[in-house]
Amino acid sequence: MKKRLYLMRHGRMMFNEQDRVQGVCDSPLTELGKQQAACTRDRFFADRNIHLDLAVCSTQERASDTLECVTDLPYERLKGIKEMSFGIYEGWLNKMIPCDWKTSLPVYGGDLFSVVAERMKGTLTEVMERDGFQSVLAVSHGCAIAAFLEAVGQSPRVFGNCSVAVFDWDAQSGSFELVEIWENPLA
Numbered sequence: 001m002k003k004r005l006y007l008m009r010h011g012r013m014m015f016n017e018q019d020r021v022q023g024v025c026d027s028p029l030t031e032l033g034k035q036q037a038a039c040t041r042d043r044f045f046a047d048r049n050i051h052l053d054l055a056v057c058s059t060q061e062r063a064s065d066t067l068e069c070v071t072d073l074p075y076e077r078l079k080g081i082k083e084m085s086f087g088i089y090e091g092w093l094n095k096m097i098p099c100d101w102k103t104s105l106p107v108y109g110g111d112l113f114s115v116v117a118e119r120m121k122g123t124l125t126e127v128m129e130r131d132g133f134q135s136v137l138a139v140s141h142g143c144a145i146a147a148f149l150e151a152v153g154q155s156p157r158v159f160g161n162c163s164v165a166v167f168d169w170d171a172q173s174g175s176f177e178l179v180e181i182w183e184n185p186l187a
Contacts, residue, residue, distance in 0.1 A: 003128055004135045005167040005176065007048070007160060009142055010066040011036045012161040012187075019094050023086035023110065023143070026061050031082030033062075035070030036162035045070065046163055046184055058082040065140040066162065080123025082113040083141035097147045113143070117151035120144055124176070128169040152176040160187020 011033025015022040045052070053077035057063040059082050067075055077142075087110030089097050098104050102113035120140070127136060140148075145165060146156040152167070152175070161166070162184040167176045 001171045002072045003133070003169045003171065004126065005128060005169055005178075006045075006052070006123070006135070006137045007145055007148065007165045007167065008040065008066070008070070008137060008139045009122075009145055009159060009161055009163055010060075010062040010139055013062050013070070015091070016161065021089050021092050021094055021097060022062075023083050023133050024060070025090045029062055029065050032186065033066070033161060034069055036184050037066045039186050040164065040184055042072045043185070050135070050173040052135050052137050054127070054130070054136040055138075056081070056127055056136065057139035058141060058144070059139070063141065067137070068140040071141075078123055078127070080119050080126075081138060081140040081144060082083070084113065084116040084143050085148065086110045108114045113147055113150075116144055116149035120148035121176075124148065125169075125174060129171070129174075152178070154178050160184050163187055 010166055011029045013029050014027040055071055055073040056078050057065055057067045057075045059079050087105055087108035101155055106112050137153040144159050150156040160183055164182045166179040168179055169176050
């Protein structure tokens with residue numbers, strides 16, 4: 001049996017506009033971020049007549065605020081799909097992060113990219129193994145989603161705010177198959 005996962009990045013927030021590192025620290029959604037979420041709701045989910053059975057998001061406010069703009073489903077906040085930590089680089093300008101950040105962040109109190117990949121894959125697999133639904137929306141973060149893409153055999157990349165990666169999940173094999181990446185036109 002196959003289920004569908006819609007893995008969405010949160011909307012634009014204040015730190016995006018300031019080109020700052022936004023890992024585990026939080027900043028509020030901007031007006032554009034709210035518009036992006038509404039655009040995804042209307043132009044992706046509503047226009048395609050997509051019915052969602054379950055909604056989850058990371059424990060970070062920018063994810064739950066985005067989810068609330070997209071659906072009125074009750075939802076669960078999951079630590080396993082939160083953004084990676086950038087350690088001492090949290091809040092710094094993006095250009096100040098070391099080039100080898102995927103492997104060097106633990107030295108600075110942050111997360112290892114490969115560990116985030118396994119955390120994301122494990123958490124989303126647990127969600128998809130639940131009974132009683134066919135379609136789930138999960139709102140997460142740019143680097144966390146890139147790590148998940150790598151964990152399921154795809155090229156990691158960060159896509160725009162409120163864009164959606166669509167996966168089919170096969171219950172027999174426990175595998176995720178990338179179907180599509182929808183880029184939000186306001187991103």
